[in-house]
Amino acid sequence: KSFIDVGPDSHFPIQNLPFGVFRPDSGSPARPGVAIGDHVLDLSAVASAGLFGGPILAGSDCFHQPNLNKFLALGRPAWREARTTLQKMLSSTEPVLRDNAELKKKSLFPMDKVEMVLPIAIGDYTDFFSSMHHAKNCGTMFRGPQDPIPQNWFHLPIAYHGRASSIVISGTNIIRPRGQGYPSGNSPPYFGPSLKLDFELEMAAVVGPGNELGKPIDVNNAADHIFGLVLMNDWSARDIQAWEYVPLGPFLGKSFGTTVSPWIVTLEALEAFACKAPEQEPKPLPYLAEKVSKNYDISLEVQIKPAGQKDSCIVTKSNFKNLYWTVTQQLAHHTINGCNLRPGDLLGTGTISGPEPESRGCLLELTWNGQNSLSLKGTSRKFLEDGDEVTITGLCKGDGYTVGFGACSGKVVPAPQ
Amino acid sequence: KSFIDVGPDSHFPIQNLPFGVFRPDSGSPARPGVAIGDHVLDLSAVASAGLFGGPILAGSDCFHQPNLNKFLALGRPAWREARTTLQKMLSSTEPVLRDNAELKKKSLFPMDKVEMVLPIAIGDYTDFFSSMHHAKNCGTMFRGPQDPIPQNWFHLPIAYHGRASSIVISGTNIIRPRGQGYPSGNSPPYFGPSLKLDFELEMAAVVGPGNELGKPIDVNNAADHIFGLVLMNDWSARDIQAWEYVPLGPFLGKSFGTTVSPWIVTLEALEAFACKAPEQEPKPLPYLAEKVSKNYDISLEVQIKPAGQKDSCIVTKSNFKNLYWTVTQQLAHHTINGCNLRPGDLLGTGTISGPEPESRGCLLELTWNGQNSLSLKGTSRKFLEDGDEVTITGLCKGDGYTVGFGACSGKVVPAPQ
Ligand SMILES: [Ca+2]
Ligand SMILES: [Ca+2]
Ligand SMILES: [Mg+2]
Ligand SMILES: [Mg+2]
Ligand code: NI
Numbered sequence: 074k075s076f077i078d079v080g081p082d083s084h085f086p087i088q089n090l091p092f093g094v095f096r097p098d099s100g101s102p103a104r105p106g107v108a109i110g111d112h113v114l115d116l117s118a119v120a121s122a123g124l125f126g127g128p129i130l131a132g133s134d135c136f137h138q139p140n141l142n143k144f145l146a147l148g149r150p151a152w153r154e155a156r157t158t159l160q161k162m163l164s165s166t167e168p169v170l171r172d173n174a175e176l177k178k179k180s181l182f183p184m185d186k187v188e189m190v191l192p193i194a195i196g197d198y199t200d201f202f203s204s205m206h207h208a209k210n211c212g213t214m215f216r217g218p219q220d221p222i223p224q225n226w227f228h229l230p231i232a233y234h235g236r237a238s239s240i241v242i243s244g245t246n247i248i249r250p251r252g253q254g255y256p257s258g259n260s261p262p263y264f265g266p267s268l269k270l271d272f273e274l275e276m277a278a279v280v281g282p283g284n285e286l287g288k289p290i291d292v293n294n295a296a297d298h299i300f301g302l303v304l305m306n307d308w309s310a311r312d313i314q315a316w317e318y319v320p321l322g323p324f325l326g327k328s329f330g331t332t333v334s335p336w337i338v339t340l341e342a343l344e345a346f347a348c349k350a351p352e353q354e355p356k357p358l359p360y361l362a363e364k365v366s367k368n369y370d371i372s373l374e375v376q377i378k379p380a381g382q383k384d385s386c387i388v389t390k391s392n393f394k395n396l397y398w399t400v401t402q403q404l405a406h407h408t409i410n411g412c413n414l415r416p417g418d419l420l421g422t423g424t425i426s427g428p429e430p431e432s433r434g435c436l437l438e439l440t441w442n443g444q445n446s447l448s449l450k451g452t453s454r455k456f457l458e459d460g461d462e463v464t465i466t467g468l469c470k471g472d473g474y475t476v477g478f479g480a481c482s483g484k485v486v487p488a489p490q
Numbered sequence: 491k492s493f494i495d496v497g498p499d500s501h502f503p504i505q506n507l508p509f510g511v512f513r514p515d516s517g518s519p520a521r522p523g524v525a526i527g528d529h530v531l532d533l534s535a536v537a538s539a540g541l542f543g544g545p546i547l548a549g550s551d552c553f554h555q556p557n558l559n560k561f562l563a564l565g566r567p568a569w570r571e572a573r574t575t576l577q578k579m580l581s582s583t584e585p586v587l588r589d590n591a592e593l594k595k596k597s598l599f600p601m602d603k604v605e606m607v608l609p610i611a612i613g614d615y616t617d618f619f620s621s622m623h624h625a626k627n628c629g630t631m632f633r634g635p636q637d638p639i640p641q642n643w644f645h646l647p648i649a650y651h652g653r654a655s656s657i658v659i660s661g662t663n664i665i666r667p668r669g670q671g672y673p674s675g676n677s678p679p680y681f682g683p684s685l686k687l688d689f690e691l692e693m694a695a696v697v698g699p700g701n702e703l704g705k706p707i708d709v710n711n712a713a714d715h716i717f718g719l720v721l722m723n724d725w726s727a728r729d730i731q732a733w734e735y736v737p738l739g740p741f742l743g744k745s746f747g748t749t750v751s752p753w754i755v756t757l758e759a760l761e762a763f764a765c766k767a768p769e770q771e772p773k774p775l776p777y778l779a780e781k782v783s784k785n786y787d788i789s790l791e792v793q794i795k796p797a798g799q800k801d802s803c804i805v806t807k808s809n810f811k812n813l814y815w816t817v818t819q820q821l822a823h824h825t826i827n828g829c830n831l832r833p834g835d836l837l838g839t840g841t842i843s844g845p846e847p848e849s850r851g852c853l854l855e856l857t858w859n860g861q862n863s864l865s866l867k868g869t870s871r872k873f874l875e876d877g878d879e880v881t882i883t884g885l886c887k888g889d890g891y892t893v894g895f896g897a898c899s900g901k902v903v904p905a906p907q
Binding site: 199228229233234235236237243247248250251252253256261264286288289315319321322323324325326328329353359360373414418 | 655747823828
């Protein structure tokens with residue numbers, strides 16, 4: 074379908090075309106690109122060559138920026154125009170790029186040679202709590218098996234503000250945080266490197282145009298404010314979190330690092346994998362009631378490569394469609410009080426656990442807060458150890474092609490002395 | 491002391507020189523300024539005239555920016571250099587500006603003619619919970635009189651991430667948020683305009699250079715990372731907050747708007763009003779133990795001008811020195827897990843309540859969650875009504891002069907239909 078080679082297992086066929094930001098080499102300026110097969114197409118080069126001829130993008134400098142925020146602010150008509158232009162340009166029957174050797178040389182880079190950077194400047198990052206299975210497991214552990222899920226959970230997509238400054242791109246090492254944990258008996262609280270470092274399997278929505286303060290976004294228009302999705306690992310220090318979070322929620326147990334995958338897969342590319350969201354009972358209030366309530370069938374997997382080992386082990390398999398609250402409901406809820414969203418804001422889904430024990434999205438659930446060990450080919454873990462590398466992958470299986478997210482990885486390195 | 495007239499009650503004598511960002515008129519670009527008496531001195535004009543001759547600022551374009559972030563990133567040596575230069579330039583014995591009529595015309599603007607804007611681009615906003623009296627009152631209301639303050643409170647400065655996008659400058663109307671409140675009995679949750687809109691009397695620290703991810707700031711160096719303080723009103727919708735905050739903390743009950751005062755008063759200007767912080771028992775862990783633990787004697791006052799009335803009523807009088815955890819402890823705690831702070835980040839103190847009933851910092855405490863009414867010259871309030879205007883002021887009384895913060899005001903306007 075494209076004149077560029079795309080292997081049968083590639084995450085990046087012409088049906089996908091996810092957006093990211095990269096440097097061709099570490100000295101050169103960051104610029105937007107799309108992934109195609111094993112290559113990255115430089116959108117600044119394509120724009121400079123005058124190949125974005127549509128009414129919105131022809132005069133725009135949105136691809137001559139070090140992040141995608143300006144493009145995101147333009148909204149869905151611009152996103153559609155870019156996708157249409159790029160799908161045409163990359164198709165095997167279209168000569169404009171295919172037969173222009175000089176432009177190909179200037180604009181196509183092997184993916185394994187470029188440096189990916191954070192694709193967006195994130196003004197605010199919000200993390201939701203939208204998997205019922207995750208809420209139930211955590212509630213059972215900490216509140217007991219009667220009524221494990223708080224009453225409010227079924228009425229609103231619970232969320233908290235996260236830390237924007239410490240969001241990092243896949244491949245960045247995660248420094249084990251130090252902090253306080255629960256005191257035992259009458260001694261002072263524990264202080265030192267976290268003893269319960271965890272991952273959280275999440276995805277996150279990247280916000281498009283956003284809204285003015287005081288002007289909520291209708292749930293039925295919310296999809297027009299979501300550019301696409303990324304994979305996210307919301308690293309969590311369970312001991313720090315458990316001690317600090319009453320009454321104002323998670324803080325230092327989360328803010329030491331959050332990893333996102335480099336490629337933003339657009340809602341257009343995901344549309345072929347849309348599926349019905351779960352029935353909600355009780356019925357949501359009118360401002361959360363959607364005419365069409367959509368999830369996406371995205372297979373998710375977490376692998377751990379234990380310190381010092383060569384092989385990775387799959388530790389969980391889940392799916393984006395396990396979410397109870399949709400991303401459009403999350404976004405509508407976020408703005409119902411008038412809160413303004415800005416282009417590039419990030420909305421995490423919360424840990425995406427499924428119904429089966431093998432589909433739990435974090436070690437807290439998988440080892441039941443360290444009560445059990447998870448065996449990993451010749452070793453085992455209750456929580457993460459220094460040197461462990463965690464990789465999240467996600468993909469949608471189409472008919473003869475795959476729309477994938479690539480990987481979201483991070484390796485744990487020791488706390489500072 | 492200055493050749494510019496400074497009235498005896500002015501908040502802005504030459505001893506203060508707080509930094510802000512303003513537009514001389516609404517069409518012109520925003521630029522940094524300092525307040526002196528009833529005037530604003532345009533720092534971009536002063537810089538263009540070559541009057542910042544010191545080693546750090548002479549070659550810098552930090553005052554040709556629409557916010558103070560670049561100046562904040564330069565750190566305390568640059569801040570000191572600017573203060574020294576400006577105090578000299580504005581002193582009555584210094585002719586360079588005093589006798590240059592053209593430059594005075596270009597650089598000095600009557601304060602009541604300019605438009606103040608947010609002085610910083612705020613990457614992340616954090617709100618602490620550092621007044622013991624506030625913690626105790628809230629705990630007593632919601633957890634009962636036995637052990638009203640959670641055990642962790644005495645070991646760490648509790649905080650949560652706030653919403654950066656909805657921070658607004660003093661004078662911006664606050665749109666009453668809509669949202670969900672507790673259901674009564676088996677009916678669905680309340681939905682509509684908040685019925686319990688409140689103010690919170692706070693101050694906030696503006697972060698200077700900040701730190702790299704993974705490199706905590708030592709508590710004894712923390713003051714070098716704090717440029718100064720502003721007044722802050724952390725508007726809160728108590729009904730929305732009460733229903734949503736378990737288990738992940740405040741979210742939409744806060745994120746509809748947070749007001750800050752336009753002038754950042756530097757720690758240098760506050761140094762004359764430093765006082766000893768309260769004894770802490772139990773002793774803080776070593777990473778929070780300061781060689782010198784400082785508060786500042788800043789008198790704080792909240793006035794409400796009820797809708798339709800001409801006069802304001804003082805509803806509380808408190809003091810910054812009522813804080814149990816110091817701002818330097820807050821900052822050190824914030825980074826102990828490796829979290830990175832960036833120039834312009836904002837650290838709210840939390841509601842600053844004092845020990846007396848008249849020094850409580852929000853209506854929740856003043857009316858005991860609406861159980862009592864607060865009488866306001868001919869009317870009364872349990873919570874804020876549409877049209878009410880809340881103004882926070884703060885000042886330090888020196889010997890014959892006042893170092894003040896000006897005002898932090900906002901008027902409540904009705905929720906959208
Ligand atoms: Ca999470
Ligand atoms: Ca507060
Ligand atoms: Mg995180
Ligand atoms: Mg607020
Ligand atoms: Ni934030």
